[in-house]
Amino acid sequence: MKSKNSIDELLSGYIDDALTPREKTQVRRLLTNDPSIARRLEQLQRIRGLYRALPVAQAPADITGRVTSLLERRTLLEQNSVVSAVEQRRGAVSLFFRKFVAAAAMFALVALLGAVIYSIIAPQPQEGSSVAGDPATMVTPDEGRPVESAPRVVAMGFTGRLELKTADLIAIDGLVNKAVAADTLIESEIERLATTSRYSLKCNPRSLDRLLAGLVEAWPKVQSARLVIETGTADNTVVIESVTPIQVSQIASQDNPDKTIQVARNFATANRMTDDTGVGLVSPPLDNMPIPRPRLTSRQDADLDSGKVDLVILIESVN
Amino acid sequence: MVDAAGINIEDPILVKRCSQGDTAAMERLILKYQNRLYNVILKICANPDDAAELTQDTFVKIIESIDGFQGRSSFYTWAFRIAVNLTLNHCKRNVKIALKSMDAEVEGAGDLVQPLLRDLLSNEKAHDPADLAQVKELQNVAIRSLMQLDDDHRAVVVLRDLEGMTYAQIADVLDMELGTVRSRLSRARGHLREILEAMVQ
Numbered sequence: 001m002k003s004k005n006s007i008d009e010l011l012s013g014y015i016d017d018a019l020t021p022r023e024k025t026q027v028r029r030l031l032t033n034d035p036s037i038a039r040r041l042e043q044l045q046r047i048r049g050l051y052r053a054l055p056v057a058q059a060p061a062d063i064t065g066r067v068t069s070l071l072e073r074r075t076l077l078e079q080n081s082v083v084s085a086v087e088q089r090r091g092a093v094s095l096f097f098r099k100f101v102a103a104a105a106m107f108a109l110v111a112l113l114g115a116v117i118y119s120i121i122a123p124q125p126q127e128g129s130s131v132a133g134d135p136a137t138m139v140t141p142d143e144g145r146p147v148e149s150a151p152r153v154v155a156m157g158f159t160g161r162l163e164l165k166t167a168d169l170i171a172i173d174g175l176v177n178k179a180v181a182a183d184t185l186i187e188s189e190i191e192r193l194a195t196t197s198r199y200s201l202k203c204n205p206r207s208l209d210r211l212l213a214g215l216v217e218a219w220p221k222v223q224s225a226r227l228v229i230e231t232g233t234a235d236n237t238v239v240i241e242s243v244t245p246i247q248v249s250q251i252a253s254q255d256n257p258d259k260t261i262q263v264a265r266n267f268a269t270a271n272r273m274t275d276d277t278g279v280g281l282v283s284p285p286l287d288n289m290p291i292p293r294p295r296l297t298s299r300q301d302a303d304l305d306s307g308k309v310d311l312v313i314l315i316e317s318v319n
Numbered sequence: 320m321v322d323a324a325g326i327n328i329e330d331p332i333l334v335k336r337c338s339q340g341d342t343a344a345m346e347r348l349i350l351k352y353q354n355r356l357y358n359v360i361l362k363i364c365a366n367p368d369d370a371a372e373l374t375q376d377t378f379v380k381i382i383e384s385i386d387g388f389q390g391r392s393s394f395y396t397w398a399f400r401i402a403v404n405l406t407l408n409h410c411k412r413n414v415k416i417a418l419k420s421m422d423a424e425v426e427g428a429g430d431l432v433q434p435l436l437r438d439l440l441s442n443e444k445a446h447d448p449a450d451l452a453q454v455k456e457l458q459n460v461a462i463r464s465l466m467q468l469d470d471d472h473r474a475v476v477v478l479r480d481l482e483g484m485t486y487a488q489i490a491d492v493l494d495m496e497l498g499t500v501r502s503r504l505s506r507a508r509g510h511l512r513e514i515l516e517a518m519v520q
Contacts, residue, residue, distance in 0.1 A: 005505070012505035016479065018486050046439050046451075047512055050461045051480040053452030059357035060371045064349045067378040068342075074379070 011041050015048060155205040155253040157307035158260050160229040161314060162248065168221045169317035173197045175218050176313055179211040186211070199313040205252040206304035208311065212245035219245060223318060229264045231257065238264040242271040252309050330394040338385045349378050352395075355482065356402045362477045363406045365466050373409055377402040396491040399482070403474055403492055410470050432456040437519045440512070464514040472507035479504055 007030065013019045014027045031038045060066075166172045173192075176199055180188045187202040201208075219225075227243040229251065238261060240247065247267045254260040333351075336344035356377055361370035380401050388397060432454070439451045451457055465473050471493075478484045478492060486500045493500070 005509075008509055009502055009505035012508050013501050016486070016504075018501060043440060043512065044508060047508065047515065048480055049449065050439060050452045050457060051465070051476065051511075052483075053449070054362075054458055054461060054481060056354060056481075057358045057361045057367075057370075059353040059374055063353045063357070063371070063375055063378070064346055066371075066375045067349060067382070070375060070379050071382060074383075 007037060008040070008044075011037070011044055014041065015045050154255055154303045155307040156255055156257060156260055157205050157208075157252050157309035158229055158254075158264075159231070159310040160227055161312040162243070163224075163226040163228070163314045163316070164222050165224040165316045165318045166222045167318055169195070169197065169315060171221060172215070172218055173315050175214055176211065176315065179214045183207045183210060195317040197313075197315040199315075201309070201311050201313065203309050203311075204305050205249075205307045205309055208252050208309045209249050209304060212249050216245050227251070227264075229261070231261060238268055240264060240268040240271060242275055243267065247271075252307065253304065331390070334385060334388060334390075334394050337382065338388070345382055348381075348394075352398055353378070356398065359399065359477055359482050360402055360406045362462070362465060362481055363403070363470070363474055364410055365462070369409060369413075373402070373406050377405055380405070392491050396484075396488050399478070399484075399488075400492045400494070403478070407470050407474060432460055433519050436460060436515060440515060440519065460515070460518060464511055464518070467514050468507055468510055472503060472510060475500065475504045476507045476511065 010019065010023060010027050010030070014024065019027065031041060164172060176197070177190070180186050180190070180199060180201065183203070185203055185207045189200040191198040191200075201211075203211075224241075225243045227240040227248055229238040229240070231237065251260055251264050251267070254263055330348075333344045333348050337348060353374060357370055357374045360373045360377070361367060364370055364373065377398070381398055384401075388394065392400075435451055435454055435457050439457065465476065468476065474493065475489060478489045479486075484492070486497050486504075489500045489504075490497050495503075
């Protein structure tokens with residue numbers, strides 16, 4: 001004997017045609033043998049018919065549009081969240097960059113301050129406007145860098161004759177005389193004739209340097225200047241045409257006789273080429289020719305007080 | 320071309336195109352299923368506004384999840400599974416409101432439809448059952464009786480008697496065994512009969 005629930009489940013399945021053949025046979029037997037079960041089946045079918053007859057509700061007409069707009073809105077929100085994440089990352093990178101730049105600027109500022117402080121406390125060479133080059137810092141063209149400085153060198157000086165021809169004898173003579181009179185360290189013998197003046201000087205290279213410095217401004221009035229270096233032998237005599245006060249000072253500041261001769265020869269060659277070509281400046285043709293730099297007078301300079309210069313200055317008037 | 324359950328065999332093609340971003344295919348899927356989904360949702364939740372919103376949420380979730388659609392079941396049952404789950408979850412969140420609304424409607428059943436309902440439940444054949452089912456007042460009674468079922472029973476009845484699904488499809492949608500579908504449907508129908516009989520007493 002089946003329970004009421006079991007019969008109802010069979011009847012429910014029966015009207016849905018969801019029973020196995022055996023279950024269908026079983027239902028048919030029940031229906032034949034029990035009129036109440038048949039009435040329940042008919043009632044079940046009527047009720048089912050009521051629900052099956054319910055009209056299908058129509059969806060709102062704009063479902064498609066609403067779905068589309070909702071999808072678009074969600075997509076935008078997702079993009080915004082992605083953009084927001086990207087912006088956050090960019091912000092972090094930017095912050096890191098700003099910190100890096102700030103740190104770099106701070107280091108640069110500290111380095112600058114250090115350089116300023118060093119420039120203040122470090123020993124400074126005295127600024128001097130000497131006409132002489134500094135032999136300690138001479139450079140050669142092929143090396144292109146300063147020659148290593150000697151600890152302390154002594155300028156040797158030289159023996160020679162400086163021959164000046166000028167249309168303004170009075171001015172040049174006056175300048176030389178003034179320099180000689182002002183420097184008590186210069187031993188001088190002066191011989192003046194109608195068209196010439198002769199100064200026989202014995203001094204150290206520093207005194208010569210000062211004398212030559214006084215002549216620099218008046219040098220354009222000199223029409224020709226020749227320096228003859230005499231070393232005691234005919235082979236070592238060097239004649240430098242168109243010599244300048246700087247060149248004379250440079251020659252006197254060399255620290256040994258060989259350098260003195262070499263520098264004099266280099267100047268002689270350079271000046272001759274300048275005269276031949278008519279060009280104001282010609283590069284020295286010799287590899288080893290020293291190029292004097294403006295000398296800074298300081299403790300590190302060559303000792304200009306110990307050398308000896310034996311120089312005759314001959315000033316001749318030309319018209 | 321439509322099979323016995325009303326499933327268009329074009330569904331796999333539309334689904335594939337939709338997953339590739341074809342908006343035309345997406346619109347065709349929506350147009351094809353919007354009334355059926357809306358009808359089932361409405362019969363379960365009994366609120367047109369909620370049903371409309373749940374329908375659009377269903378389609379949004381379908382389209383967002385369509386890449387993950389494996390094809391192990393049909394798109395038809397997959398779509399209805401999403402719809403029914405969303406609706407049942409909605410019903411659980413709004414159970415108090417639904418019960419209040421349902422009680423008010425039961426009180427208003429009125430005497431007008433009682434004779435018709437009595438005829439439907441009796442076997443006296445005073446009226447043709449098919450004609451009775453077309454009476455709007457009886458249809459309203461049927462809807463109100465559905466609302467008195469619990470959610471799980473109501474969902475089974477709606478899917479079977481309103482949507483016309485097979486037991487297998489219902490089992491797929493509700494993720495349950497076939498036997499469970501049969502027994503639950505039987506109990507739901509039994510409850511409906513009791514509810515309707517209570518209305519004519």
